[in-house]
Amino acid sequence: GAVVSQHPSWVICKSGTSVKIECRSLDFQATTMFWYRQFPKQSLMLMATSNEGSKATYEQGVEKDKFLINHASLTLSTLTVTSAHPEDSSFYICSARDDRRIYGYTFGSGTRLTVV
């Protein structure tokens, strides 16, 4: 079955530093990947849509300079939280759409970011 690996599972960083989260499709190609964010005790909200070889599309209210997305290959998208602050602490999760299947969306297991 389709597997999406997200790394790291959790990370603690100091304020002002940058953190990179990887989302990798292991056994399929994904032209399109998605990044979601979950605030404490809340549901998941779409942050941006990542397209291989082109700029990401950000949802309203999401700072594109704060959350840098790079989708350089058909199996890897990265989300970099730049100059992280405590309010960026959250659970981030990616999803990848299998190019072979119209309805094939697979989610990673998520990354918990804590900024201290």
Add this chain to the structure above:
Amino acid sequence: GIQVEQSPPDLILQEGANSTLRCNFSDSVNNLQWFHQNPWGQLINLFYIPSGTKQNGRLSATTVATERYSLLYISSSQTTDSGVYFCAVRRKTGNQFYFGTGTSLTVIP
């Protein structure tokens, strides 16, 4: 966007009990998935079920697309079932998934 409501918001069960979680959505969808977020935050896919019924061990799910709801059944609950259960839906057009508000389940021994 699509409104996705889950009920109940919180549920406490004695180990061994059964439960039914509900997901209502406001528009036609062609993709519906149930997830379990464990206490460590990891999101685990339980079912891809845009319609019909599926079973996997003690869990089963039913989606009635024409009436815009889905049900997740947990039988003989165990403490490891604790966590938050989300349903997420996607329209026929577009890639975005809309997540429900979640049901927080606590199973006590």
